Amino acid sequence: MTKHIQFFDTTLRDGEQTIGVNFSIQDKIMLAQKISDWGADVIEAGFPVASENDFKAVRQIGQTITNCNIIGLARCVKKDIDAVIRALADAPNGQIHVFIATSPIHREAKLHMNQAAVIKKITECVSYARQSFEHVEFSPEDATRTEWDFLVKAIRTAIKAGADVINIPDTTGYTNPDEFGALFDYLKKNIPEFDRVTFSVHCHNDLGMATANALAAIKHGATRIEGTINGIGERAGNTALEEVAAAMYVRKDFYQAENHVNLKKTFEIAKMVSEKSKMPIPHNKPITGANVFAHESGIHQDGFLKNHATYEILTPQSVGIAHSSIPLGKLSGSHAVATKLSQLGYQVSSADMQEIFPIFKQVADNQAIVSNDDLRQIMQQFEKVGQMN
Numbered sequence: 001m002t003k004h005i006q007f008f009d010t011t012l013r014d015g016e017q018t019i020g021v022n023f024s025i026q027d028k029i030m031l032a033q034k035i036s037d038w039g040a041d042v043i044e045a046g047f048p049v050a051s052e053n054d055f056k057a058v059r060q061i062g063q064t065i066t067n068c069n070i071i072g073l074a075r076c077v078k079k080d081i082d083a084v085i086r087a088l089a090d091a092p093n094g095q096i097h098v099f100i101a102t103s104p105i106h107r108e109a110k111l112h113m114n115q116a117a118v119i120k121k122i123t124e125c126v127s128y129a130r131q132s133f134e135h136v137e138f139s140p141e142d143a144t145r146t147e148w149d150f151l152v153k154a155i156r157t158a159i160k161a162g163a164d165v166i167n168i169p170d171t172t173g174y175t176n177p178d179e180f181g182a183l184f185d186y187l188k189k190n191i192p193e194f195d196r197v198t199f200s201v202h203c204h205n206d207l208g209m210a211t212a213n214a215l216a217a218i219k220h221g222a223t224r225i226e227g228t229i230n231g232i233g234e235r236a237g238n239t240a241l242e243e244v245a246a247a248m249y250v251r252k253d254f255y256q257a258e259n260h261v262n263l264k265k266t267f268e269i270a271k272m273v274s275e276k277s278k279m280p281i282p283h284n285k286p287i288t289g290a291n292v293f294a295h296e297s298g299i300h301q302d303g304f305l306k307n308h309a310t311y312e313i314l315t316p317q318s319v320g321i322a323h324s325s326i327p328l329g330k331l332s333g334s335h336a337v338a339t340k341l342s343q344l345g346y347q348v349s350s351a352d353m354q355e356i357f358p359i360f361k362q363v364a365d366n367q368a369i370v371s372n373d374d375l376r377q378i379m380q381q382f383e384k385v386g387q388m389n
């Protein structure tokens with residue numbers, strides 16, 4: 001059966017925790033508009049208690065964006081929860097996200113609280129938040145380094161106190177797809193209320209597994225994925241939501257799940273986040289990087305020109321990129337060179353190519369890319385030799 005996966009975008013909150021990123025309030029409103037048009041079900045607009053500007057941004061986004069849910073973050077602290085209540089007081093779709101760390105290292109080194117004290121706090125803060133919000137999301141921070149039996153206890157406490165969304169954060173990017181899947185199986189088996197609430201995941205990319213971990217969670221029962229556009233975020237970043245959306249699209253057969261994302265708007269939003277965060281998209285970034293729909297080696301170019309699906313599992317148009325490219329370099333083959341020449345208006349026979357290709361190889365061996373101008377010069381050289389013979 002096809003299940004629905006909600007997309008929870010935290011570009012404006014966890015994404016802004018990237019070193020050097022500071023979105024203006026205007027940028028945040030514009031980004032929130034674009035992200036909701038892209039198809040996010042929930043936008044985490046900020047952490048209202050953190051700063052005056054964060055408060056204002058959450059407030060204005062909550063009032064302006066009406067086609068998705070707007071959530072504000074709070075620690076399990078009354079003044080944090082009160083700040084979210086005030087910021088989202090006039091928001092038609094306002095929600096709250098409260099968190100407290102549950103792992104031994106966080107309990108001992110950061111919170112100086114034992115298990116019983118953490119459980120008490122969860123009851124207090126979730127039930128307090130529930131008095132003002134119909135929907136409360138609870139996160140046991142550093143869940144993947146928490147004792148599994150204590151994690152169950154913390155989650156059941158939050159549900160009993162009124163949380164209807166439980167988020168499982170892999171705060172330090174510590175887990176892996178097998179272990180995360182097994183954790184979900186354990187939660188499903190030991191939490192009788194599992195199907196009554198929404199289970200969400202929030203993965204960080206410290207070991208490069210944020211997207212894989214989120215997708216494993218979908219397979220094992222999560223129905224909400226948290227992440228950011230371009231994977232920006234604290235340290236190595238968060239799950240890149242566009243990667244999850246594309247994986248669900250390409251491997252619908254495997255995940256058997258759908259979402260509200262309009263994939264065709266992906267490149268547009270990725271460019272905007274890149275510009276506003278002043279973080280260029282790496283050329284090899286999955287889905288939106290400049291090299292993703294470019295084919296350089298001769299074998300790949302030949303296969304691609306015969307049938308694009310030989311080397312592309314996703315069309316560029318499906319994510320809003322105009323077309324693929326076949327840049328020419330020293331590894332390119334004659335099929336690609338002849339195709340490019342014909343695009344430039346040259347009529348070349350196979351016999352001509354026998355002479356043109358060695359000239360091309362000579363030029364290509366000494367530079368990274370052979371441009372259209374280089375090709376025109378190669379053709380001038382070829383035509384000059386022809387006139388001399």
Ligand code: KIV
Nearest residue numbers: 099139141142169171
């Ligand atoms: O990474 C994390 O644990 C968080 C929480 C606030 C959910 O960002």
Ligand code: ZN
Nearest residue numbers: 014171202234
């Ligand atoms: Zn996070």
